[in-house]
Amino acid sequence: MPNAAASNTRLIRTDGQRLWSDLMTIGAIAGTPGGGSFRPAATDGDRDARNLFVLWAKEAGLTVTIDGVGNIFARREGSDPTLPPVLAGSHLDTQMPGGKFDGPLGVLAALEAVRALDRAGIHTRRPIEVVNWTNEEGARFAPGLAGSGVFTGRIGQEALLQGRDRNGLVMGEELARIGYRGAAPIGGRSVDSYLELHIEQGALLEEAGTTIGAVTNTQYNGGALITFTGANSHAHTTPMSRRRNALAGAAQLVVEIERIGHALEPQGAASAATMDVWPNNRVIVPHRAEVGFLLVHADRDGRDGTLDAIEAAAQRIALALNIEVEMIRAPARDRFDFPVEMVELTEEIAAELGHAAMRLATLTGHDAVNMHYVCPTALFFVPCRGGWSHSELEWCSPEDATAGADVLANMILRRADR
Numbered sequence: 001m002p003n004a005a006a007s008n009t010r011l012i013r014t015d016g017q018r019l020w021s022d023l024m025t026i027g028a029i030a031g032t033p034g035g036g037s038f039r040p041a042a043t044d045g046d047r048d049a050r051n052l053f054v055l056w057a058k059e060a061g062l063t064v065t066i067d068g069v070g071n072i073f074a075r076r077e078g079s080d081p082t083l084p085p086v087l088a089g090s091h092l093d094t095q096m097p098g099g100k101f102d103g104p105l106g107v108l109a110a111l112e113a114v115r116a117l118d119r120a121g122i123h124t125r126r127p128i129e130v131v132n133w134t135n136e137e138g139a140r141f142a143p144g145l146a147g148s149g150v151f152t153g154r155i156g157q158e159a160l161l162q163g164r165d166r167n168g169l170v171m172g173e174e175l176a177r178i179g180y181r182g183a184a185p186i187g188g189r190s191v192d193s194y195l196e197l198h199i200e201q202g203a204l205l206e207e208a209g210t211t212i213g214a215v216t217n218t219q220y221n222g223g224a225l226i227t228f229t230g231a232n233s234h235a236h237t238t239p240m241s242r243r244r245n246a247l248a249g250a251a252q253l254v255v256e257i258e259r260i261g262h263a264l265e266p267q268g269a270a271s272a273a274t275m276d277v278w279p280n281n282r283v284i285v286p287h288r289a290e291v292g293f294l295l296v297h298a299d300r301d302g303r304d305g306t307l308d309a310i311e312a313a314a315q316r317i318a319l320a321l322n323i324e325v326e327m328i329r330a331p332a333r334d335r336f337d338f339p340v341e342m343v344e345l346t347e348e349i350a351a352e353l354g355h356a357a358m359r360l361a362t363l364t365g366h367d368a369v370n371m372h373y374v375c376p377t378a379l380f381f382v383p384c385r386g387g388w389s390h391s392e393l394e395w396c397s398p399e400d401a402t403a404g405a406d407v408l409a410n411m412i413l414r415r416a417d418r
């Protein structure tokens with residue numbers, strides 16, 4: 001196949017300065033004093049970042065459509081428009097607060113990749129769509145990985161649209177309020193492949209001095225919400241022997257989960273991350289407290305055994321404090337392997353561009369995790385300083401961002417021009 005051989009030798013380059021400028025500009029929307037961003041899904045900040053992305057996509061000549069859950073697709077037509085498109089992207093929403101790179105890097109690098117194709121005068125055979133998935137983070141509304149989850153049929157549309165934030169606001173109404181509950185049908189169309197660039201959110205690449213991390217597999221993820229129930233009473237007058245303090249149970253469990261998490265390393269990790277207390281009034285011994293945690297493990301028995309161990313610890317604590325406890329497990333995600341040919345494509349292109357690459361697992365979910373169920377999917381990482389992420393400390397160097405965008409651009413070209 002001489003044509004394939006010819007196209008395989010062609011390499012394009014992204015404009016690193018433009019990418020960096022775009023990252024800093026989007027990152028300044030709902031920017032925080034500590035250098036991060038605060039743009040949970042369907043907030044004004046999310047709207048403003050979406051608006052700018054749509055503007056830039058239109059400036060690049062792309063056709064923008066928005067589906068019923070707010071996923072944005074910016075399409076560059078192929079010479080054969082009947083072929084399924086190559087999708088590349090990530091998410092513009094952030095944690096509360098989050099950094100400038102978790103998500104926006106994958107979206108803005110894909111947009112810059114399309115501009116690089118324009119500059120190189122390349123018109124691919126297959127269409128290309130740059131995608132911004134709604135509510136990847138799950139920070140304000142559960143569940144996360146939501147837009148890609150509905151697109152791929154992994155979760156129902158109602159699960160996304162009916163989610164409520166801590167103030168009782170409804171996701172679907174908030175999405176409509178910011179103007180991003182679109183008219184396009186959700187999913188139900190074939191996709192050639194999906195490509196996602198992301199910061200590592202760990203420090204393996206940095207420690208190895210390697211620029212590109214080709215993700216081979218996911219891990220076993222799980223979590224739960226544990227509710228302790230005691231009884232309200234006067235915080236001054238109730239004898240200690242009669243108190244049924246739900247918060248005391250929650251506090252003991254937080255420490256116990258942290259101890260269990262430390263013992264899991266390096267195979268896994270777990271920490272309590274949320275606590276809610278009722279009535280949260282200092283003159284009342286609290287009757288209700290909820291602790292939420294997530295865990296990750298390299299094998300199924302490790303994940304399931306840790307969930308069992310935490311549940312047993314919660315029951316021991318409840319018994320000792322004369323309070324009740326209930327544990328509701330979050331939907332668990334099992335490990336899978338990304339297709340070998342997509343891992344190899346990442347490695348080949350990194351090598352052609354002169355970037356060192358290594359293989360690693362992803363410890364957390366990404367939109368690529370949903371997309372892998374419907375099309376050949378590649379997920380790859382670039383380093384982030386110190387491994388910091390879901391933090392204002394999150395940082396990716398301009399050089400690494402550009403390297404990732406160059407790899408992404410050429411992967412898009414390879415996939416779209418076959």
Ligand SMILES: [Zn+2]
Binds near residue numbers: 091102103136198366
């Ligand atoms: Zn992300």
